[in-house]
Amino acid sequence: MAKSKIFKNRDVLMPDYLPGRLPHREQQIRKVASVLAQALKGYRPNNLFIYGLTGTGKTAVVKLVTRKLEEKARSKGIRLKISFVNTKRDDTAYRILAKLSEDIGLRVPPSGVATSHLYSRFKKFLDKREIIFIAVLDEIDYHVKRHGDDLLYKLTRINEELKYSKMSLIGITNDINFTSWLDPRVKSSLSEEELVFPPYTASQLEDILKERAVEAFYEGVLEEGVIQLCAAMAARERGDARKALDLLRVAGELAEREGATKVTIEHVRMAWEHIEKDRVTEVVQSLPLHNKLILLSILKLTKEDRATYTGEVYKLYKEYTELLGIETLTLRRVSDLISDLDMLGLIRSEVVSRGRRGMTKMISVESDRNAILRGLSKDPRVAEFVGYL
Ligand SMILES: Nc1ncnc2c1ncn2[C@@H]1O[C@H](COP(=O)(O)OP(=O)(O)OP(=O)(O)O)[C@@H](O)[C@H]1O
Ligand SMILES: [Mg+2]
Structure with missing residues (x-):
């Protein structure tokens, strides 16, 4: 490849690059650092709950501060260990525990052990290590929404059963409703300290x-x-x-x-x-099947910038479900799903009157048709119908 005339170092702009400085996050850095600094005195840092919209620097700040903390602890001879788990990637309790275990040096089989057993082994081994252990659970909403807050409950109580080690949690999310998924006890222990990242x-x-x-x-x-x-x-x-x-x-x-x-x-x-x-x-790719079929129907019915209506969409959608041999949702439900597609900005629907025939939705495509088609084509069940478009 020819040498770039534009980029000196493109990696610096990649999402996983961690810069050494984070302008306009001084306050958040100070707060995280002051909570975690307890570890340098040998105390257990309070648990910390961090919330902020996507792209506001939550992950970057925590990575930067924990990295510096590790260096300091090393130079002071303090037994500190930090584990970083992204629960979007490792979403089950098993995988989270496996990652935490491995980061303190306990090897675990990829499966075949009951989660409760894995938890006891982790706890025992952690205590033996005689360390201060900080577990960062990033994008924690992914885990809790799929698997509940049992693991979090256990981890927020773990110190009651540890004699020689101490454990702290940092939970990070961009979901404003996240805490509504938590048992109040878990919520209050997780947010011993709280920090919000503004946009x-x-x-x-x-x-x-x-x-x-x-x-x-x-x-x-x-x-x-x-x-x-x-x-x-x-x-x-x-x-x-x-x-x-x-x-x-x-x-x-x-x-x-x-x-x-x-x-x-x-x-x-x-x-x-x-x-x-x-x-x-x-x-589009991440939509459930019925939503995809509805979207496909809308696309087919709105060629050449034509608008379509709920009734028409329903008829075509019904044909697809019959061809696939799956259940057909009710008109009422389909109408709701059309509103969801609108909320996602994929289509636009407007309620209009059809005189004596009552109200209906006038529907048009709002975003790039080819981009929608690409998303639909990635689902093999839908792809065969896309071909005829
Ligand atoms: N203050 C900053 N200075 C320099 N780069 C920043 C700053 N804040 C964020 N970034 C960069 O922006 C990108 C997004 O930041 P980060 O991953 O920390 O966001 P986030 O709050 O964790 O978002 P999400 O909730 O989606 O995980 C990263 O590449 C990060 O390095
Ligand atoms: Mg993040």
Whole structure:
């Protein structure tokens, strides 16, 4: 591959890159550090619950602070161990316990042991290690929504049964309703300390992008206004730094692919569309089957920018379910699912009067048709019908 004219180091803009500085998170860094600093005195840090919208720097802050804490503990000869589990990836109690166990040096088989047994082994081994153990449970809502809060309950009580070790929890989520999934006792122990990450403003995002851009791009490659536009667009998306960085990176990639020597405002706009289309495909792909069939029906009935109506959609949807030999949902339910598709921004539906025939929904497609089709095609049950479109 030819040497890039645009990127000095593209990795700096990748989502998993952890920068050494996090501008506009000084307050949050200080708070996390002050809670965890107890460990350096040999005490158990309070549990900490962190909430904030996506892309507000929660994971980055906790990683940065825990990394520094580990260094300090090492230099002071304090027996501290930190484990980082993403429960979106490791969502079962078994996998979480396995990861925690491995991080303190206990090998576990990938399966075949009962979770309760694994828990006892973990507890025993943890106590033997005589350490202060901090477990970070990131995106913790994924685990709790699927598997309940039993494990959390146990972990918040574990210190009562430990003699030589101490354990603290840091729970992170971007789900504002998360605590409603918790038993009140779990909720109060998990949030001995609480911390909220506010969304970034446009000018804060600008600062963040500027710092990264210096390392990521060659000098003079970014046209005037590129960073400001990425920041403004991401600020509208509820202050999401990940989105801002993605925009800047994809804009750079598009410029590079064209063989351009500069990243322009136009590249940013193209990047926006690119990212938006990927989002649509992902959202569609993750829909339940019935929602996909309804969406497909809508797509088929709205060619050439025509609008369609609930009754028409229902008829076609019913044909698909019969062809697949699955149950057909009621008209009422399908109408609700159409509203859900609207909420996701995939389609637009408006209630209109049909005179004596009552009310119906007028439905049109709101997002990129090809992106929707790509998402639908990834489901083999739906793909065969997409072909005839
Ligand atoms: N203040 C900041 N300075 C520099 N980069 C930042 C800052 N805040 C966030 N980032 C970067 O933005 C991206 C998203 O941040 P992070 O992963 O911490 O978000 P999050 O709050 O954990 O989001 P989610 O809830 O989706 O997991 C990361 O690449 C991170 O490095
Ligand atoms: Mg995160």
